Amino acid sequence: xxxxxxxxxxxxxxxxxxxxxxxxxxxxxxxxxxxxxxxxxxxxxxxxxxxxxxxxxxxxxxxxxxxxxxxxxxxxxxxxxxxxxxxxxxxxxxxx
Numbered sequence: 001x002x003x004x005x006x007x008x009x010x011x012x013x014x015x016x017x018x019x020x021x022x023x024x025x026x027x028x029x030x031x032x033x034x035x036x037x038x039x040x041x042x043x044x045x046x047x048x049x050x051x052x053x054x055x056x057x058x059x060x061x062x063x064x065x066x067x068x069x070x071x072x073x074x075x076x077x078x079x080x081x082x083x084x085x086x087x088x089x090x091x092x093x094x095x096x
Contacts, residue, residue: 004074008051011071012044018066025059050074057081064088070095 012032016022026035032044032051038058045053051072056062056079063085069078070092078096080086 005046005049005051008046008072008074011068012051012054014071015066015068018068019062019064021059021061021063022056022066024061025056045077048074053077053079055079056083059083060085062086065090065093067092069093072096 009032012035013030016026025037026032026043029035033042033046035043037043037055041055043055044051045055047053052074054072054075054077058081060083062083064087065080067090069075069090073096075096078093
């Protein structure tokens with residue numbers, strides 16, 4: 001299980017690093033369990049050793065979601081509420 005979680009965390013870092021908007025939103029912390037939104041709420045949820053939930057609410061400068069989102073195979077909830085500039089989702093999202 002630990003290997004799967006580390007793979008998910010690597011995918012989250014890849015996702016963050018692929019987008020200036022997400023880099024700004026998440027910051028430089030390397031531990032995704034510590035990533036928080038502008039309100040101070042944690043944005044990554046883990047269950048059964050996998051990342052199952054990612055909250056990107058109010059990431060207003062995000063225009064497109066990077067392909068790396070498709071690497072989060074256990075993701076069951078992706079919250080994009082109030083991402084007003086989001087205009088595109090990658091084909092990779094279909095693999096979730």
